[in-house]
Amino acid sequence: MSFGSSVGPSYMGLQTNIRNVGTVVLPVTDQERALGFYTEVLGCKKVNDFTYATGERWLEVQPDGGGSNLCLALARPERAAGVETGIVLLSTDVAGDLVALRTAGVDTDPEPLAEGPVVWWSGAPLAGRPPQFRLRDPDGNSLLVDAAT
Numbered sequence: 001m002s003f004g005s006s007v008g009p010s011y012m013g014l015q016t017n018i019r020n021v022g023t024v025v026l027p028v029t030d031q032e033r034a035l036g037f038y039t040e041v042l043g044c045k046k047v048n049d050f051t052y053a054t055g056e057r058w059l060e061v062q063p064d065g066g067g068s069n070l071c072l073a074l075a076r077p078e079r080a081a082g083v084e085t086g087i088v089l090l091s092t093d094v095a096g097d098l099v100a101l102r103t104a105g106v107d108t109d110p111e112p113l114a115e116g117p118v119v120w121w122s123g124a125p126l127a128g129r130p131p132q133f134r135l136r137d138p139d140g141n142s143l144l145v146d147a148a149t
Helices: 031-041 094-103
Strands: 023-028 045-051 057-062 069-074 084-091 119-121 124-126 132-136 142-147
Touching: 023 031, 023 084, 031 045, 031 057, 031 069, 094 132, 094 142
Parallel strands: 023 069, 084 142
Antiparallel strands: 045 057, 057 069, 119 124, 132 142
């Protein structure tokens, strides 16, 4: 699929009505297991769950405080699970959440990322500021937990 013309796009003066990010698609191998993790462990709530006439399930969760939804989509060969998602979850207590998640057996960084040295994650530089750590869901998809500012 191609966007724009072969000469190059002209965006001067363009205005849209786009105001928010609604849903981010996250590949998972087992939608029920993922639903349990995102609701029971991360505290999200289920906001959409239906099946298309062709049998595919659309399943969305949302952090309890609102924000963009996560669509827990069944992984496919061209969109495998176990990726650096680029999804950042915001926390009011990063250190406390890291301890709670590690205690519950969730695969996390051993400690918050150190301030200073850059670690690359999902194509972005992370340097421990604000306080942050990575976690992995049961499929190995990594998410970043960052301080809500």
